[in-house]
Amino acid sequence: MISLSDSSVATTSFAFDRATQTTYLGETPNGITCFKGTASLDWAIGEVPNVSYVVALMTDSVLQHFSQRYQKHTVALNCFFFRKTLAAPFIIEIEPLKMSSKGYCVVKVSLKQSKDPRSSTVPSSIDQYDPTIYVEKVHGIFTMGNMDNEQGVTHFHDAPKAPTKDTMVPYKYVFMGEFLTSKLDMSTAPRQPDGSLATPKSAEILPGKPEVSHSMQFSDGRPIDFKSMPYWCDMFITPPALLGPNILGGPVWCPTMQLEVQFKRVPSGKEILGHYKAPHIINGRFDLDGEVFDSEGNLLALTRHQCLVVPWSRNSKTTPKARI
Missing domain, CATH: 2.40.160.210 (Acyl-CoA thioesterase, double hotdog domain)
Structure with missing residues (x-):
């Protein structure tokens, strides 16, 4: 597992990457890969981090997780929001559901935060991670593939058109x-x-x-x-x-x-x-x-x-x- 966060994102000049940086934490004994990070209030609607920004946090971890695999592209995702994500530290859990060498892969992705809203720390190593003190805020299913090598029928029927910028x-x-x-x-x-x-x-x-x-x-x-x-x-x-x-x-x-x-x-x-x-x-x-x-x-x-x-x-x- 290679984390891209420490080398490339930490030094980026782009605000979005600095705000969506997640760091590899480790793998649990039951095969769940974990990342950690902190959600920013700068990317919020009112006092709640925007849901699309929150999904980007999850996507950052998933893309890192698949960075050395054939399936380097996100094909689909479906996220369910159980509770408000706070502008606070979080844990991302990635659990394999269907893995393949060249086909599509499906993983379950959970964003979790401490049950104590006053908590401002996350574990520094996977050995310190206690899942029982965290609550799931977002539950996602991600499908990963390789769009560069997709082949098959292509046909458009009544396809949507891009809006014009003229108005x-x-x-x-x-x-x-x-x-x-x-x-x-x-x-x-x-x-x-x-x-x-x-x-x-x-x-x-x-x-x-x-x-x-x-x-x-x-x-x-x-x-x-x-x-x-x-x-x-x-x-x-x-x-x-x-x-x-x-x-x-x-x-x-x-x-x-x-x-x-x-x-x-x-x-x-x-x-x-x-x-x-x-x-x-x-x-x-x-x-x-x-x-x-x-x-x-x-x-x-x-x-x-x-x-x-x-x-x-x-x-x-x-x-x-x-x-x-």
């Missing part, structure tokens, strides 16, 4: 905006009766459409890759937020219960184009579908989320800043 304008995100350069299509945003964009102080706000299109890249020039792809599959204005207060009843938080990503090709370049929509909200629960493309319009990944719509107070005790 996008520069946009600064309230959370994590300092790490990103982004543009947003404002055509689906809430409006005032005269057709102008609504503001938090607007006397009357007409609902927008729960659909988002944008372009995004890291402001420090970091290339897109497999580790950052889960982040691009969730880093956007939650489409239901565009429905406005008349429908939502006030500021809301949309916690993710489940996040799935299907990877379609090896990512390249520095910019992504994304399109995301929420066709249904039923009893405070909604599904969300998205597509992520590179700057040339090639489909990189599909994503599906299962989320809730809850009052913002469930996320933070502070009043939320305007998102639109």
Whole structure:
């Protein structure tokens, strides 16, 4: 097992890599490989580290785990969020479910944190790791393969198209905006009766459409890759937020219960184009579908989320800043 963290990531100039660094801890007697790290509050929505950032932490460990194997590419992942991940130390456990020399491999990946939220330490060696004092926050299933050597039928039917940048304008995100350069299509945003964009102080706000299109890249020039792809599959204005207060009843938080990503090709370049929509909200629960493309319009990944719509107070005790 070779860890890439200490040699390459620790000295990187890219903020995302510094924030998603995990370090190999060791292997337990029952064959579970463990990594450790610390989740950053800088990559949070309110007071909770963003779920896509949390999945990137898990992906960092998985990519290291498979770095010397034939299956070096993430083909799919499906994560279930049991509890809020805290901006605190964590352990990643990787358990093999189906291994192969040249075929696809499947592993179970768990992100765990101490049951004591005041704890700020993690073991320095695998011998010091006591699983009984940790609680699972995220449960994931990762499929790994080798896209460079995949062969077979290719056919497109009614395939999604990348959104155009012609209708996008520069946009600064309230959370994590300092790490990103982004543009947003404002055509689906809430409006005032005269057709102008609504503001938090607007006397009357007409609902927008729960659909988002944008372009995004890291402001420090970091290339897109497999580790950052889960982040691009969730880093956007939650489409239901565009429905406005008349429908939502006030500021809301949309916690993710489940996040799935299907990877379609090896990512390249520095910019992504994304399109995301929420066709249904039923009893405070909604599904969300998205597509992520590179700057040339090639489909990189599909994503599906299962989320809730809850009052913002469930996320933070502070009043939320305007998102639109």
